Amino acid sequence: MDSNKRPDNMVRITTKELADAFIEEQINAIREQVGDKKVLLALSGGVDSSVVAALLIKAIGKQLVCVHVNHGLMRKGESENVIEVFRNGLDANLVYVDATDRFLGKLENVSDPESKRKIIGAEFINVFDEEAAKLDGISFLAQGTIYPDILESIKQAEGKKAVKSHHNVGGLPDEMEMQLVEPIKLLFKDEVRVVGEALGLPHAMVYRQPFPGPGLGVRCLGAITRDRLEALREADAILREEFDINGLAEKVWQYFVVVPDMKSVGVKDDSRYEGWPAIIRAVNTTDAMTATIEEIPYSVLHKVTARITAEVNGINRVLYDITPKPTGTIEWE
Ligand code: XMP
Numbered sequence: 001m002d003s004n005k006r007p008d009n010m011v012r013i014t015t016k017e018l019a020d021a022f023i024e025e026q027i028n029a030i031r032e033q034v035g036d037k038k039v040l041l042a043l044s045g046g047v048d049s050s051v052v053a054a055l056l057i058k059a060i061g062k063q064l065v066c067v068h069v070n071h072g073l074m075r076k077g078e079s080e081n082v083i084e085v086f087r088n089g090l091d092a093n094l095v096y097v098d099a100t101d102r103f104l105g106k107l108e109n110v111s112d113p114e115s116k117r118k119i120i121g122a123e124f125i126n127v128f129d130e131e132a133a134k135l136d137g138i139s140f141l142a143q144g145t146i147y148p149d150i151l152e153s154i155k156q157a158e159g160k161k162a163v164k165s166h167h168n169v170g171g172l173p174d175e176m177e178m179q180l181v182e183p184i185k186l187l188f189k190d191e192v193r194v195v196g197e198a199l200g201l202p203h204a205m206v207y208r209q210p211f212p213g214p215g216l217g218v219r220c221l222g223a224i225t226r227d228r229l230e231a232l233r234e235a236d237a238i239l240r241e242e243f244d245i246n247g248l249a250e251k252v253w254q255y256f257v258v259v260p261d262m263k264s265v266g267v268k269d270d271s272r273y274e275g276w277p278a279i280i281r282a283v284n285t286t287d288a289m290t291a292t293i294e295e296i297p298y299s300v301l302h303k304v305t306a307r308i309t310a311e312v313n314g315i316n317r318v319l320y321d322i323t324p325k326p327t328g329t330i331e332w333e
Contacts, residue, residue, distance in 0.1 A: 004150050006186045013191040019198035023055065026183045030059040037139035039181055042128055043068045043094070045082040047208055048144030048184065051192050053086060054199040055183050056142055062093045065138065067131045069124060072100030073215030073229075076237035085202060095135075099127045103217075104226065111222040111261075113333035117165055120214040141178040145185045146192055163329060209254050210288070218333040222261035228276060231314040232259040235278040238307045242300060248282075252294045255282040257308075258332045259315070266316030275316030278308050283330055291325040 013019050039056060043049050043066040056064040066086060070079040079096070086092040106119050132138060156162070184192055196206035212218055216236070220229045236257040243249045258279040266273045280301070283291040305318040321328065 004185065006147055010186065013187065013194050015194070016198050019191075019195045022195060023058070023198060026055055027059040030056060030181060030183060033179075033181060034060055034063065034140055037063065038135070038137050039064050039140040039142050040132055040135065040138045040178070041066050041142040043082060043086065044213075045074075045078055045205070045208075046144070046211060047189070047192055047196060047206060048146055050082075050085075050144075050201055050205055051184060051196040051199065052142050052144045052182075053092065054090065054196070054201055056181070057086075057090050057092055058199065064093060064142070065135055066092050066094045067097065067128060068094060069097045069099055069127050069131075071103040071120060071124060071127075071215060071217075072098075073103065073120070073217040075211065075216065075240075076233050081205070085205060095131055097127060097131055099123070102127065104224065104229075107217065107224050109223050113218060114165060116217055116224075116333070117214050120217050124213075139178060140181050142181040142183075145182045147186055147188050150185060164331075164333075207250075209249075209252075212331060218331050219256060219258045221258060221332055227314060228259055228261070231276060231312050232257060232278075234312045235259065235308045235315055238311060239280060239304055242304050242307070243282075246297070246300050248294075248296065248300065251284075252282045253284045253291075254330060255280070255294075257281075258321075260332075264317060268316065273316050275314050277317040277319050278312070278315045279319045279321050279332070280304065281321050281330070281332075283325070285325070285330070288330060289325075291330050293322045293324055296320070 011018060013022055039060065041049065041053055041056065041064060043053050045068065053064070053066050068079065068082050079098075083094065083096055087094045087096075103120065103123055106123050107116060110116055110119060184195070187195065193206050197203065216229060216232055217224060219236075220232050239255060239257050240249070243252065243255055248255070258281060259276050260279065261276075263274045263276055266275055280296075282294045282296055284294050285291040301318075301320060308315055308318050
């Protein structure tokens with residue numbers, strides 16, 4: 001039987017009981033596959049890699065080595081949260097690498113979106129390879145592959161064209177000579193979430209909105225500078241906070257801030273104040289191929305605007321992008 005094919009009669013995991021049974025079954029399968037060997041996992045903090053990490057920790061404890069690479073393009077507080085949940089909460093064997101300077105150095109003066117993606121993807125592999133080389137006796141590589149990834153690669157193999165190279169920084173090179181451990185590869189995203197909750201991962205982590213592999217790198221438009229990236233990170237954190245407070249986080253599929261490389265004239269404290277605009281994007285979709293615009297109450301938009309312009313250095317305007325996909329893609333790059 002093709003182990004990459006979801007059996008037609010496989011029950012959808014929709015309840016805690018079904019998730020518990022799946023977890024039990026996978027723990028046995030992982031122990032059988034891995035024995036007393038060590039397993040390496042790139043832990044981004046996204047839903048899929050987090051669920052795989054939690055499953056493996058349950059199955060083999062410290063035989064799992066998680067590597068979290070902070071590429072400097074994470075949202076505010078995300079790397080800290082990974083450390084808190086996995087190292088402090090689950091006592092994981094976690095290697096944390098702050099590679100911010102390396103990534104931002106490589107990205108300096110690079111403005112083409114696809115070049116930025118390629119640099120981020122390649123540098124991720126470099127950093128991960130270097131960390132893997134420092135570790136002894138690793139025999140397996142765990143990955144958070146899920147069923148839509150398998151379906152997507154089948155589509156690509158059939159020659160269907162993509163608008164963007166959706167490089168996921170979690171994707172690792174084929175040439176790594178390790179056997180794969182992919183415990184959630186037959187699950188759909190909603191099932192992964194049910195399993196994540198059954199494993200006791202925090203709700204916010206399990207229901208985290210999708211975040212592109214290149215992170216804030218494709219939202220800090222054009223050539224990335226540290227000051228504009230910082231402004232984007234702060235503005236994005238305010239948007240997320242206000243969406244949480246106003247009950248929009250559960251209603252909107254993806255919401256974030258984009259900061260373009262342009263300035264306009266504004267006024268602050270009676271003086272001319274040139275700043276970047278923060279562009280809000282908030283979309284709903286089922287498969288990310290098309291997307292609709294969520295109607296955000298004006299009261300929320302006002303509050304977000306007031307907070308961003310008051311609290312974030314360098315931003316003097318807030319814009320709301322109401323373009324559906326098509327014609328706009330969800331991300332601006
Ligand atoms: P677009 O911009 O193509 O985005 O409408 C569709 C979905 O894919 C995400 N996205 C990415 N994900 N690497 C990723 O892992 C990428 O380079 C990338 N670019 C876009 C985007 O956030 C949206 O959910």
